[in-house]
Structures are given as structure tokens and as C-alpha cells.
Amino acid sequence: MDVQADTRALSCHGIVAEPSALRALRHRLLEWALESGIPEERAQDIVLAGYEALANVADHAYPGGEPGLVDLDAVCRPDKVEVVIADHGRWRTPSADDDPVSLRGRGLPLLQASADHAEVRTGETGTVVTLGWKLD
Amino acid sequence: MRWRGQAAVVTVGGEIDLVTAPELGEVVGGVLERGPGVLVVDLRAVEFLSSSGLQVLAGAHRRLDAGALRVVSTSTITSRPFTTTGLDEWIGLFPTVDHALAGVSGTGG
Numbered sequence: 001m002d003v004q005a006d007t008r009a010l011s012c013h014g015i016v017a018e019p020s021a022l023r024a025l026r027h028r029l030l031e032w033a034l035e036s037g038i039p040e041e042r043a044q045d046i047v048l049a050g051y052e053a054l055a056n057v058a059d060h061a062y063p064g065g066e067p068g069l070v071d072l073d074a075v076c077r078p079d080k081v082e083v084v085i086a087d088h089g090r091w092r093t094p095s096a097d098d099d100p101v102s103l104r105g106r107g108l109p110l111l112q113a114s115a116d117h118a119e120v121r122t123g124e125t126g127t128v129v130t131l132g133w134k135l136d
Numbered sequence: 137m138r139w140r141g142q143a144a145v146v147t148v149g150g151e152i153d154l155v156t157a158p159e160l161g162e163v164v165g166g167v168l169e170r171g172p173g174v175l176v177v178d179l180r181a182v183e184f185l186s187s188s189g190l191q192v193l194a195g196a197h198r199r200l201d202a203g204a205l206r207v208v209s210t211s212t213i214t215s216r217p218f219t220t221t222g223l224d225e226w227i228g229l230f231p232t233v234d235h236a237l238a239g240v241s242g243t244g245g
Contacts, residue, residue, distance in 0.1 A: 019154035026153070026184075044213060051186055055154055103194050106221045107187040113220035 008036045010074040017057040017087065018067040025072060026051045029083070036076040042133060046083060049114035050074075052107045053085040053129040059107075081133045088126040137163070141242025142173035145233055149181030152189030161192045168199050174243075175200060176236045178208040185217050197227050206236040 010032040015025050029050055033043035050072070057070045074083045096102035112118045117132035137146050144167045152160060167175060175196060179185065197205045206228045209215045218224040230236035237243040 023151070023153055023155050041212065047184070048186065048217075051153065051184075055186060055188060058154060099198060101194050101197055101223070101226050103191050103198075106190050106194075106217075106223070109221050110187050110190075110217055113216075 006078050008032070008076045010072070012073075013071040014069050015072065016067050017054065017070045019058065022051070022054045022058060022070075025054065029072065029074065032074060033076070033081070036081075038076065038081060038135065042081075042135070045114040046074075046081060046131070046133060049111045049118065049131050050083050050085065052111040052114075053131070056107055056129075057085070057087045057089065057127075077135075079135055081135060083131045085129045085131075086126060137167060139172075140237060141240065143176060143237055143240050143243050144170070144172035144174070145176045145178060145237075147178040147181065149183075151184040152182055152192075153184060153186045154188050157186075157188035157192055160189060161195070164192060164196050168196060172200075172204075174204050174206065174237070174240050176206045176208060176230075176233055178233055179214040180208055180210050182214050185214050187217070187221075190217055190221060190223055193227060194223060202226075203228065206230055208233055208236050 010029065012025055012028060015021055026047055030043060030047045033046050034040065038046065054070060058067065068087060068089050071086045072083065074081065096105040115131040116134050119130045121128045137144060146163060146167060148160060150156065164177070177193065193205065193207070207218070207230070209229050210231055215229055218227065218229060
């Protein structure tokens with residue numbers, strides 16, 4: 001059996017973390033997910049969680065400077081999907097303000113609620129967000 | 137955007153992300169300056185909603201009386217971001233504009 005035949009991968013590296021490029025990358029991820037045979041509702045979860053991770057890079061990873069670069073890798077196997085988003089900046093969880101209805105801080109909860117598994121790892125060289133979904 | 141009595145109804149379509157959220161913020165901000173008693177934001181034609189859009193709507197909620205911001209949503213794409221972040225406790229979700237306007241005087245609702 002050729003295991004590779006069951007696996008579809010998407011790799012987009014060196015994407016500029018600014019709004020229009022991240023929108024294009026999101027479209028590419030959705031197209032890839034649907035082409036991989038992932039059901040539409042699950043594909044929407046993947047795209048939303050992935051986009052929230054990308055948006056955090058645009059918002060926070062490179063404060064005050066030029067937009068940085070972000071890498072996206074996705075792999076679809078028969079039983080699961082994994083999406084990894086890596087930057088070379090620093091993940092910042094925006095702090096909620098004192099108002100009961102905070103303006104900020106919804107990206108991470110939305111990301112976590114949309115994925116079966118979500119992990120944010122920040123190190124000296126950048127941040128890696130790993131998102132996983134089981135497929136039926 | 138249209139008015140029904142004291143209520144302003146803003147219809148939004150397409151994708152609400154980092155590209156379009158600032159534009160949505162400008163439109164909503166312009167409507168709020170005119171002092172609507174109720175603001176209905178109809179999201180039924182929205183195909184993607186990220187936290188950048190929730191931020192705009194949370195800001196609108198804070199500038200209005202409690203319960204005065206109402207969202208029309210019929211799909212999981214637009215409803216789930218509110219329910220998973222708990223924002224639906226503050227901003228009511230309704231299936232139609234008429235439901236959102238029910239009980240608001242002068243709107244025919």
C-alpha cells in the first residue's frame with residue numbers, strides 16, 4: 001500500500017503577514033481542504049482557526065515594524081488534518097479589557113473552539129501554532 | 137443601510153476579516169453617530185466572520201444601550217463565533233430582521 005497516495009499536503013512559506021496576503025492564503029487553504037475531500041463544515045472550522053492564528057501574526061508578532069513573514073503547512077490524512085502556522089515573532093495574547101464586553105481577546109478562544117486540538121508554542125525564534133482535527 | 141423608525145438596519149455581505157473589518161467599523165461608527173435607538177446588523181450574506189468582525193460589533197454594543205445591538209444570523213459561519221466566545225450573551229441573535237425589530241416602536245415590528 002502506498003501511504004503517500006492517501007496524504008495531501010499544502011505548503012505556503014514566506015507569506016507576508018498583512019491583510020490582503022492573509023486573505024489570499026485563507027482562500028488557498030479552503031480550496032485545498034475542499035479538494036482534499038474534507039466536508040464543508042469541517043473545512044470552515046479549519047479555515048477559521050487557521051485564519052485566527054494568521055491574524056494574530058499580523059496583529060502582534062511584529063509590533064511597530066514591517067510586516068513579518070509566516071509559514072503555513074497543512075497535511076490531510078485519511079483520519080486527520082493538521083495545520084501548522086509558524087512565524088518568527090512573538091505570540092501575544094491580547095489582554096481583555098475591564099469592560100464585561102471586551103473588545104479584544106476573542107481570536108484565541110475562537111481558534112481553540114474551532115479545532116479538536118490546538119497548541120501554541122512560543123520560543124526564542126518564533127511561535128508555532130499546531131491545529132488538529134479528526135476526520136470520520 | 138436603512139432606517140425603520142428609530143432603528144437602523146445595516147446589511148453586510150462577503151467576508152469580514154482584517155481586510156474588511158476596518159470598513160465595517162467605519163460604516164457602523166457612522167450609523168452610531170446618528171443615535172439609533174436600536175441597531176440591527178444583518179449578517180445573513182456573510183461568508184466568513186473572524187474575530188476582527190466581533191471586535192467591531194463588541195465596540196458597537198458598548199456604545200449602545202443594553203440589548204440595542206441585534207444581529208441577524210442564520211448560518212453556523214456567523215452564529216458560532218458569537219456563541220463560542222460568549223458574545224451572544226450580550227448581543228442577541230435573530231433569524232430575521234423582523235424578529236430583531238419585534239417590540240421596537242415605529243418599525244412595524
